[in-house]
Amino acid sequence: MIRRRSLLGAASLLALPVARPVAAQPGGWKPERPVTLIVPFAGGSGTDAVARILADLLGQQLGVPVVVDNRAGANGAIAAVQAARSAPDGTTLFVTTNTTHSANPSLLKRIDYDPVADFTPVARVGNLPFMLVVGEGVKARSLGELLDMARQKPGSVTYASGNSTGIVAGATMARMGKAEMLHVPYRSTPPAMTDVIAGRVTCMFVDIAAGLANVQAGKLHVLAMSTKERSALMPGAPSMAEAGLPGFDITSWNGVFGPAKMPPEIVATLNAAIQGALVRPEVKQRFASIGFEAFSGPPEALDAFVRAELVKWRDLIEAAGIEKE
Template sequence: MQRRALLAAPLLAAPFLSSGAYAQGAWHPSRPINIIVPFAAGSGTDAVARVVAQMLSVELGGTPITVENRAGANGTIAATAVMRSPPDGHTLFITTNTTHAANPWLLKRMEYDPVGDFTPISKLGNYVFWLAINPELPARNLQEFLALARARPGTLSYASGNGTGIVAGATIARLGGVEMLHVPYRSTPPAITDVIAGRVSSIVIDLTPSLGHVREGRMRQLGITSAARSALVPEALTLAEQGLNGFDLLSFAAFFGPARLPPEVTATLAAAMQRIGARPEYRTRMADMGFDGGTSTPAELGNFVVQQIAAWGEMIRGAGIEPE
């Protein structure tokens, strides 16, 4: 898919952005719903999807909902499977900026269009990412880590299990003026395992799968990637305030169906997510595992994805990453 087609995303998004397309209608699932996730069990997205699946099942009158992990190829395996599924509401997609903002700039060829091939349902919230290292490394903050990398050019490494990890690691190296080896993984759980074991030096990882490891001393966090500190981990400094001026990386999770999802199906699912998002339990459960939960309308999500594709393109070009 040509990049210029993605830059014309507002035109592709138009069918989804009209509020009239989401008029209330009755829809009842006729069989169990399958939510596909592009990362492995134990990843942050998997954890978020399982909370959503449980709460959505209740909202849909007890309809069984399963979560299916299809990791690999930077999320494209899962995205393509959802794109090709029947648009009847029984196959859905919980994914992130990896498939819906970063991949258009990380990959030379894609089999799906993140705007035109999906129906937006609701944003689910934002991840908090931080730079975490093996605790045996003699670095207690970002500047000490960068000094260590300068003293050992090319010997320190960073793991990635998603698009955020790829872009953040490359940006830290560029802004910090250091050379580090990139070690890609199919998903974050095995990457975390290798950082803890010392086979990889560092990783930019979301709180959801890593918070327990950091608090128990198996990993050491050196700062979060957002420009502002997070109430979820108020003790964590930002990378920007430690010297990486302008560093501000947003990572999100969102809920989609395949393109041409009938309006009554979209309306039912979107209304259910609005009810879920309004419940204090939703934010509490998400916050407990390090995720900043918050829902949206389909139109808001459609516009947001278009904006994020442009923003991630700018970040990826700035990091000097060439598509593969």
């Protein structure tokens, strides 16, 4: 069994071109004060980067300031509890991922929130594809070579993690590759990446948004993408299936939620603002430039997706042999 400690998120941030306001609907809701986007990870994480772009978009379309509030800790659970206990008036939203809303119920022995009952789904935002990377000093330049290293000297290959996707992807790689690897957990992605670059840890799964700059600088080398198919954001990198582990398919998703019992007119206005922004080609391209696949849909689709992902991540975690902490 693979034991695990609490940890969190990844990232970066970029400014956005001015957004065209969404046309107000008759009787549509308008916030009377600034809107806060609670993020469960530290600055420098992929979700933080996405939230800051989203804050720019929503600020332009809602006509009020939108600020990001990073509340890292307890694998995102601290932020989730804060968001769930906020007033359901539309001025506090939760920009989160599979960590809090898919994985935590199966990773943690106790969480003080319910991913379904305590939140109102607003809109899906997109996916954060992850890549398996090694530092310059690691001789392996393919997944096969990395697994061979681990098999030849059990426990000599280490993998860092800064969030639940990194935890589960690393454990799944070791299990499917029939290799003994040592897990090195971190509080967030940036320090984990720093140690991989420095050679103190062999490898890690990191989202494109957080790791792209270091890949472009040659400090990190991409061995494979964590998704079943190649990612359009990194077309030159093989999928894990292509690289030698058929059936490997793990990615991180992002969505926006409000506290439970948020009025339908508020949800409708926020969803229209997000969907209206994410269909624009220039907005999609801006997100793509930081390694994020942007798309959206109705609140009902996010609700069904979260329920299905809870089952998927439970199965992934059980199969990887990760014990609850």
